[in-house]
Amino acid sequence: MVLRMDYRTDVWVDWCPGCGDYGILTALQKALAELGLKPWEVAIVSGIGCSGKTPHFIYANGVHTLHGRAIPFATGLKLARPDLKVIIDGGDGDLLGIGAGHFVALGRRNLDVTVLIHDNQVYGLTKGQASPTLPAGVKTKALPKPNLQDAVNPIALAVASGYTFVARAYAMDVNHLKELIKLAVNHKGSAVIDILQPCVTYNDLYTTEWYRRRVYKLDSEPGWDPVVRDPSEREEKASRALEKAREWGDRVPVGIFYWDQTREPFEERLARRIPSYLDSPPALQPIERGGAPVVDAERLKRIFSGYLVRRRR
Amino acid sequence: MGVVREVRFLVGGPQGSGLETAAQVLTVAYAMEGYRVYSTREYFSNIKGRHSYINVRVSHRQAWAPREEPHVIAAIDAETVLTHFREAAPGTVIVYDTAASKVGPDRVPSMEREEKARVKETLSRAGYPASVEGAVRYAEAELGARPLPLDYQALLRSLAGELGIPATRARRFLNTIPLAAIASLTGLELDALRAGFERRFRGRQGVVEGNMKLAEIVYDTVASAGLRGALKLEPPPEGPSEYFIVSGNDVVAMGKVAGGLRLQTYYPITPAADESFTLEAHENLEADGESLGGVVVFQTEDEIAAISAAIGGALAGARAATATSGPGFDLMVEALGWAGINEVPVVVTLYQRGGPSTGMPTRGSQQDLAAALFSGHGEFPRIVLSSGDHEEAFYDAIKAMNWAERYQTPVIHVLDKFLANSIVTLPPPSLEGVKIDRGLLAANPGPDYRRFDKSGGPISPRAFVGQEGVVMWYTGDEHDEYGHIDEDPVNRLRMHEARMRKLELAAEEIPEEGERAILYGDGGDFLLVGWGSVKGAALEALETLRGEGLRGAYLHLRVFEPFPSGYVSEVLSSYPPGRVIAVEASYNAMAARLVAQHTGRRIERFILKWTGRPIYVGELARAVTRIVEGGSVREVLTYGA
Numbered sequence A: 001m002v003l004r005m006d007y008r009t010d011v012w013v014d015w016c017p018g019c020g021d022y023g024i025l026t027a028l029q030k031a032l033a034e035l036g037l038k039p040w041e042v043a044i045v046s047g048i049g050c051s052g053k054t055p056h057f058i059y060a061n062g063v064h065t066l067h068g069r070a071i072p073f074a075t076g077l078k079l080a081r082p083d084l085k086v087i088i089d090g091g092d093g094d095l096l097g098i099g100a101g102h103f104v105a106l107g108r109r110n111l112d113v114t115v116l117i118h119d120n121q122v123y124g125l126t127k128g129q130a131s132p133t134l135p136a137g138v139k140t141k142a143l144p145k146p147n148l149q150d151a152v153n154p155i156a157l158a159v160a161s162g163y164t165f166v167a168r169a170y171a172m173d174v175n176h177l178k179e180l181i182k183l184a185v186n187h188k189g190s191a192v193i194d195i196l197q198p199c200v201t202y203n204d205l206y207t208t209e210w211y212r213r214r215v216y217k218l219d220s221e222p223g224w225d226p227v228v229r230d231p232s233e234r235e236e237k238a239s240r241a242l243e244k245a246r247e248w249g250d251r252v253p254v255g256i257f258y259w260d261q262t263r264e265p266f267e268e269r270l271a272r273r274i275p276s277y278l279d280s281p282p283a284l285q286p287i288e289r290g291g292a293p294v295v296d297a298e299r300l301k302r303i304f305s306g307y308l309v310r311r312r313r
Numbered sequence B: 001m002g003v004v005r006e007v008r009f010l011v012g013g014p015q016g017s018g019l020e021t022a023a024q025v026l027t028v029a030y031a032m033e034g035y036r037v038y039s040t041r042e043y044f045s046n047i048k049g050r051h052s053y054i055n056v057r058v059s060h061r062q063a064w065a066p067r068e069e070p071h072v073i074a075a076i077d078a079e080t081v082l083t084h085f086r087e088a089a090p091g092t093v094i095v096y097d098t099a100a101s102k103v104g105p106d107r108v109p110s111m112e113r114e115e116k117a118r119v120k121e122t123l124s125r126a127g128y129p130a131s132v133e134g135a136v137r138y139a140e141a142e143l144g145a146r147p148l149p150l151d152y153q154a155l156l157r158s159l160a161g162e163l164g165i166p167a168t169r170a171r172r173f174l175n176t177i178p179l180a181a182i183a184s185l186t187g188l189e190l191d192a193l194r195a196g197f198e199r200r201f202r203g204r205q206g207v208v209e210g211n212m213k214l215a216e217i218v219y220d221t222v223a224s225a226g227l228r229g230a231l232k233l234e235p236p237p238e239g240p241s242e243y244f245i246v247s248g249n250d251v252v253a254m255g256k257v258a259g260g261l262r263l264q265t266y267y268p269i270t271p272a273a274d275e276s277f278t279l280e281a282h283e284n285l286e287a288d289g290e291s292l293g294g295v296v297v298f299q300t301e302d303e304i305a306a307i308s309a310a311i312g313g314a315l316a317g318a319r320a321a322t323a324t325s326g327p328g329f330d331l332m333v334e335a336l337g338w339a340g341i342n343e344v345p346v347v348v349t350l351y352q353r354g355g356p357s358t359g360m361p362t363r364g365s366q367q368d369l370a371a372a373l374f375s376g377h378g379e380f381p382r383i384v385l386s387s388g389d390h391e392e393a394f395y396d397a398i399k400a401m402n403w404a405e406r407y408q409t410p411v412i413h414v415l416d417k418f419l420a421n422s423i424v425t426l427p428p429p430s431l432e433g434v435k436i437d438r439g440l441l442a443a444n445p446g447p448d449y450r451r452f453d454k455s456g457g458p459i460s461p462r463a464f465v466g467q468e469g470v471v472m473w474y475t476g477d478e479h480d481e482y483g484h485i486d487e488d489p490v491n492r493l494r495m496h497e498a499r500m501r502k503l504e505l506a507a508e509e510i511p512e513e514g515e516r517a518i519l520y521g522d523g524g525d526f527l528l529v530g531w532g533s534v535k536g537a538a539l540e541a542l543e544t545l546r547g548e549g550l551r552g553a554y555l556h557l558r559v560f561e562p563f564p565s566g567y568v569s570e571v572l573s574s575y576p577p578g579r580v581i582a583v584e585a586s587y588n589a590m591a592a593r594l595v596a597q598h599t600g601r602r603i604e605r606f607i608l609k610w611t612g613r614p615i616y617v618g619e620l621a622r623a624v625t626r627i628v629e630g631g632s633v634r635e636v637l638t639y640g641a
Helices: A020-035 A051-057 A070-080 A092-098 A100-109 A154-161 A174-186 A208-214 A231-245 A266-273 A297-303 B019-033 B078-087 B113-126 B132-143 B152-163 B167-173 B176-185 B190-200 B205-224 B248-258 B273-281 B303-315 B326-341 B369-374 B390-407 B489-509 B534-547 B565-573 B590-599 B617-628
Strands: A042-046 A061-064 A085-091 A114-119 A165-170 A191-196 A215-217 A252-260 A308-310 B006-014 B036-042 B051-059 B072-075 B093-097 B146-150 B242-247 B261-266 B284-287 B290-294 B296-299 B319-325 B346-352 B383-386 B411-416 B422-426 B473-475 B517-520 B526-531 B552-557 B559-561 B580-584 B605-608 B634-636
Touching: A020 A051, A020 A085, A020 A114, A020 A174, A020 A191, A042 A051, A042 A070, A051 A061, A051 A085, A051 B473, A061 A070, A070 A085, A070 A092, A070 A100, A070 B261, A070 B296, A070 B303, A085 A092, A092 A100, A092 A114, A092 A154, A100 A154, A100 B303, A114 A174, A154 A165, A154 A191, A154 A231, A154 A252, A165 A174, A174 A191, A174 A252, A208 A215, A231 A252, A297 B248, A297 B284, A297 B290, A308 B019, B006 B019, B006 B078, B006 B176, B019 B036, B019 B051, B019 B176, B019 B190, B019 B242, B019 B422, B051 B078, B072 B078, B072 B176, B078 B093, B078 B113, B078 B132, B093 B132, B093 B176, B113 B132, B132 B146, B146 B176, B146 B205, B152 B167, B152 B176, B152 B205, B167 B205, B176 B190, B176 B205, B190 B205, B242 B248, B248 B261, B248 B273, B248 B390, B248 B411, B261 B273, B261 B303, B273 B296, B273 B319, B303 B319, B303 B326, B303 B346, B319 B326, B319 B390, B326 B346, B326 B369, B346 B390, B369 B383, B369 B411, B369 B559, B369 B590, B383 B390, B390 B411, B390 B422, B390 B489, B517 B534, B517 B565, B526 B534, B526 B565, B526 B590, B526 B617, B534 B552, B534 B580, B534 B617, B552 B565, B565 B590, B580 B590, B580 B617, B605 B617, B617 B634
Parallel strands: A042 A061, A042 A085, A061 B473, A085 A114, A114 A191, A165 A191, A215 A252, B006 B072, B072 B093, B093 B146, B261 B296, B261 B319, B319 B346, B346 B411, B383 B411, B526 B552, B526 B580, B580 B605, B605 B634
Antiparallel strands: A165 A252, A308 B242, B006 B051, B036 B051, B036 B422, B242 B422, B284 B290, B383 B559, B517 B552
């Protein structure tokens, strides 16, 4: 394998022909290239399912983790190397079902990572079961009976959890998605893009045809301004985002719902407590000199001097 | 009344009444005088109100386990007297509040009904009233105890008068009454006690003075009862000039810092969380203004996230660990397998508590060895080591991280609540000869770097995510040398074998004798086999038994994977099967089963304890005698309230 600045690998992409994942992969590769990032400055962290394979198709560090756990793996990686650009690829089931707790926790922290939700309303690799974004009452061709469980609203959940960049995209509009990814990656804080995509094999309801007639860009709405430039604007902008997030049916908005540029990312909160953190994060600290611990016996005593007592007699 | 070399005291009261503070003050005061102190705490899963007690041993040499027959039972409340009077021995001083004299078990709502019934039965059978007074009289007449009744309210009123504060405000000094009574009984000088208070309440001179004033009042009262210095400690021998006063949780945190841990993740759980608190309190590694970096301590949303984030940190090259207990460890298991197949050096510090399920969350056990060794689907190498005392725990914390990186695999460091919550005086550990072994690192990896390159042996040269000029892939799927998914049967054959062979390599490199198992003493009439915090009780029980003419040895198991089969087999072979006794804090004696599995030698004598309370030296020695001399095959220990 040779160094590939186009972010492609030689691994055969084994998604179904026509899958929305292709659009996401292409948009992501183009975004990384246009951002001018070096492959080793980037880590793509995924969960399980069709979307989980994404890292293998990208020439950058790739960590294909457990079902639902991409966010905590990525969190540890980012905490250890805050200078890395960490991008999480997960399915709707992965991030909003089994991993929903982690999804919420990430928003609370505002860690500087990007989450891409491959949202196709079904569990593809296990043959089309309903995912947490499939509305109740509908029956895709793979389901034996109509879905009994209501859908979660990814945009509303993200806003409520505290994500500071919340957007939606449509996988088949690669250029629009690519631009959103670039903004999300450059945003300082937790960013999420809910990416609507068809599952050509198992989802016969939300098809390319269905989306094409409904998707419209928020940018085209007169007066739509999701940006929080001052903390005092947070409540109002969040309320508007939540209201907009409810729009689903004849019209499906894509674009940026909420973008708070004022909230401190987790890394900076940490750096206020550990002043050396950003310059000398956990993965880059020297811990030995010539094989001996940097924290030697004398230093250990000084660090933990609160535990030390001296004999008086 | 003679001079003694050890004083054992039990101080009890409701959770939240300042017992721990009292024990800390005394521990510091005695340590500064040059004594060695051991204390262990029993408590309920409760914030305020339930019965808690601390067993303390102040001696000339370090004790590592609790021992029966306290010299003092000091009670903050009625429940302490009612719960512990049966533990009195000849000469035991019982310090209690006269105001509680008439209180019986039925007036103590926090007492569990079984305990109430037992107390009432003991007292009524012997003809005493079911009250504190009855209990004290029982202890005096039947067991030879010496009552030291004090009027706590009167003492506090005197204090209020001296300080010119309302009596209600003097109440916050209540825990100093039993504390000062113990200090006075053992002949601790007031200036030594002052040093303890000054240490504990640094910068709060008012609190120090209030406590000292009350201590003086209590000292006078104990003196007028004729008991001041009744348990006077012989002056301590020469020894180290300084000690760390540390719990098992603290000492693991210290080992981790020395060993280069820079990312600790955790989700709150008893009895592991205090380790992470200790780390967080020292997150800035500063020594005399020199910054040595920092440890990121990260509280996650659950234990799944805790281990996942630790793995993420390890992939980037940070030494990373998580600390948990049984229920949390159960949640971590899937990710442990991921670390196994991806050859990630992650350390899990596992503090065992009473299971299964929530079990007895604040009590101890050794029930999780099988979980540490066998949890998780599929085969993957892991190293499992356990520590028997604070000193072992310190060095093991470093060793765990070294082995994790050397063998690029998860390491589980098994401890227990007994060790976690016991506090000792530990001479600052030497780091002479201690090495940081980061394992095989890739030299100048380039664009064609292969994370799982097995061409040079089972251990692949490691590069870190984020390292310049190199990228790599990881996946929980079986993978090729680049880390891409690969289900080819020949690839699988090779990769799986290479991973498993790392454990064989560890077995070749880590010495069995002394490193994976330690034999204390040899020959004799019997062999005790144990692990973890059994060590302290076992070694002291051997001494006690030697005094009674019974000689034995103790085989201390330290590493369970890779198991020291050859050495253990050799040691066991020199004893008749009826003289090899497994000592474990579980029902199943899991370590004994492992011995059989690895050596073919079945252990057929057992001393077991699963009440959640620690093994006491005396009960262990008596159980050994019953097996060795009385022909018993299985002894179940029950001491401790």
